[in-house]
Amino acid sequence: MTKHFFKSIFYIFSIILIGCKNEAPIPTVSKAYLDINHLDTTIAPGDNFFQHVNGIWNKNASIPPSEIGTDPSLTFKQKRRSIIGSM
Numbered sequence: 001m002t003k004h005f006f007k008s009i010f011y012i013f014s015i016i017l018i019g020c021k022n023e024a025p026i027p028t029v030s031k032a033y034l035d036i037n038h039l040d041t042t043i044a045p046g047d048n049f050f051q052h053v054n055g056i057w058n059k060n061a062s063i064p065p066s067e068i069g070t071d072p073s074l075t076f077k078q079k080r081r082s083i084i085g086s087m
Contacts, residue, residue, distance in 0.1 A: 040055025
């Protein structure tokens with residue numbers, strides 16, 4: 001009886017281990033997460049990291065007169081308003 005019990009346990013664990021095989025692809029690092037064109041290289045990262053990373057965007061971004069600020073969804077909001085306004 002113990003021989004069959006251990007054999008059964010061995011088969012059960014083998015099936016579990018085979019079922020747990022991870023075949024998911026390993027994600028690779030993409031350069032799309034970091035746009036180095038917006039880095040302000042005139043400012044050292046140790047002096048002002050925020051300005052170093054966002055300096056070019058801060059210089060080039062403009063806030064429309066009808067808005068109190070800007071964010072990435074501003075374009076979407078403007079398109080939505082124009083669509084709703086045209087109904």
